[in-house]
Amino acid sequence: MRKPKALVTEARSLESTRIIRQAAAYIDSHLDTGLSLEQVAKQINLSQGYFSNLFKKVQGISFQQYVMYEKMEKAKAMLIGGRQVQEIALDLGYEHRRYLGKE
Template sequence: MDYIQTHLDRDLSLAEVAGVINISPTYFASLFKQAMGISPHQHVIQQRVEKAKLMLKRTNLAIADLALQVGFSSQSHLTQQFKRITGMTPKQVR
């Protein structure tokens, strides 16, 4: 969890995260879903949205720049995932 939180701004692959604790990606994904109730990928997306939400309230960064800083590929990707999870757009939160 700490590794994911620390590296949200990077492209986190399942293999990379599983490698941190030295288990296979398939086994890691299975254990993670069992423990957390969601896939590792969905957890990463949720954590990125939460970080974006905080940054929207605390900074004046352009939403496009903020999206890249929290690990989304574009403002559009951030907006899509943000709205799916929160029901609002980043602009509405700001």
């Protein structure tokens, strides 16, 4: 039988994971916008500081690192699919293609 403290810790961990999965889904569906930590924290009703710490604890990387990684993965898939760099840049919320590579 588990101790009550262990059950509470496990429940908190599961809730943290659920919250960050919710945030990640929001991020993934809004990669074309200028996502900010403040915006996503507000979307899931957490303070910026708490959200930032929780995100890094659960994901193992910072919010900004996660957003950049997801944008690059999406860009890679679009390139493989034959899309032009300028189109990809615009689809991911960048004003200029130079943000995705050399001119």
